[in-house]
Amino acid sequence: MAEPLKVAVLISGRGSNLQALIDAFGPQVADSPVKIALVLSNRPDALGLERAAKAGLKTEIVDHKAFASREDFDVAMDREIRAAGAEFVVLAGFMRLLTEGFINAWKDRMINIHPALLPSFKGLDTHRRALEAGVKFHGCTAHFVRHETDTGPIIAQAVVPVLPGDDEAALATRVLRAEHQLYPLALRLIAEGKVRVDGERVLVAGAPRADGIMFNPAID
Numbered sequence: 001m002a003e004p005l006k007v008a009v010l011i012s013g014r015g016s017n018l019q020a021l022i023d024a025f026g027p028q029v030a031d032s033p034v035k036i037a038l039v040l041s042n043r044p045d046a047l048g049l050e051r052a053a054k055a056g057l058k059t060e061i062v063d064h065k066a067f068a069s070r071e072d073f074d075v076a077m078d079r080e081i082r083a084a085g086a087e088f089v090v091l092a093g094f095m096r097l098l099t100e101g102f103i104n105a106w107k108d109r110m111i112n113i114h115p116a117l118l119p120s121f122k123g124l125d126t127h128r129r130a131l132e133a134g135v136k137f138h139g140c141t142a143h144f145v146r147h148e149t150d151t152g153p154i155i156a157q158a159v160v161p162v163l164p165g166d167d168e169a170a171l172a173t174r175v176l177r178a179e180h181q182l183y184p185l186a187l188r189l190i191a192e193g194k195v196r197v198d199g200e201r202v203l204v205a206g207a208p209r210a211d212g213i214m215f216n217p218a219i220d
Contacts, residue, residue, distance in 0.1 A: 004035040005191040008086035010077070010094040011041050015048020016176065017092040017113060017183050022055045024184035033191035038084035040077060042096055058084060064096055074102040090187060091145065100147045108197045110145045111190070113183045115175050117141060117157055122150035127171045130162065136216040138162050138171060140179045142186035144197060153202045155195060158182040161216045 011018050018039065025034035039052035042064045052059045060080045067073040073096075081089060089110040103110070116126040118141040121133075130138045139159040146152040158178035162171060189195050189207055196203045 002033075002193075004033055005088055005187075006035045006037040006084075006086050007088045007090050007187070008038040008040055008081040008084060009036055009052075009090045009092050011039060011046055011048040011092050012043050012095040013046055013048060013093050015039075015046065015051045015093065017179055018048045019051050020180035020184055021090065021092065021187065022051065022057070024188070026055045026057070028055075034187055037086045038081060040080055042073075042077075042094070048093070060084075070097070070099050071101065074099045078102060078105065088190070090183075092183070097149070098145070103145055103147050106145070108144055111155065111186065112143060112145050112150075112152070113179055113186075114141045114143065114150050115172070115179065117159065118143060118150060118154060127168045127175065131166060131168065131171065136162055137214070138175060140175050140182055142182055144202070153197050153200050155186045155189065155202050155204070156182055159214065 009018055009021060021036065025032045025036060036057050038058050038060060039048065040060045040062060041049055042062055044061050044063060049059050049061070062073065062077050062080060064073045067076065087109065089106050091110065091112040114126075116122070116130065117137070117139045121129050127138070137159050139157055141157045142155045144152040144155065158181065160174045160178050189204055194204055194206050196205070
């Protein structure tokens with residue numbers, strides 16, 4: 001069996017996507033293709049740090065408030081990531097804009113999950129904007145990170161229906177459940193060597209393909 005992919009997971013908050021990654025790849029999982037080498041937060045009070053500690057994972061805090069510039073903050077993060085032996089970065093609710101230098105240093109070795117079907121609804125308030133636009137499907141996207149916000153080669157997407165009577169909270173809950181399945185899938189595909197970045201597109205080999213047509217409202 002090949003050595004597992006050593007990843008650093010960056011968080012800022014409660015860490016629900018981190019928990020999905022721990023459930024899929026944590027120390028309790030035998031023969032995991034992924035090893036979570038570090039969980040790093042820019043916020044000392046991030047609840048995700050408690051999740052990581054409970055799972056027996058190494059944690060570090062790099063408080064962005066202690067740095068005079070974004071560049072200095074990113075240098076400090078990069079140092080901790082490399083010291084932990086991580087070779088890949090996973091953003092899981094990390095709420096800081098990264099510098100171009102940091103992003104370029106980890107190009108094609110850093111992924112993010114966004115609560116919308118990119119390239120639609122980049123940025124914040126995705127669920128409110130989806131409801132206002134009247135779309136019938138919404139979802140989430142796992143993608144490699146580029147300097148422009150919420151851009152980069154798309155690895156995988158999950159689609160959920162927008163239902164009559166949905167408000168932001170209901171739609172957000174449905175999308176978050178999809179995120180918790182999609183992000184471990186995307187990381188597993190990468191760790192197993194099935195993902196190749198070709199320009200700004202991702203080619204996935206050896207994985208089942210979606211088929212068929214979905215309708216919303218459904219056809220009787």
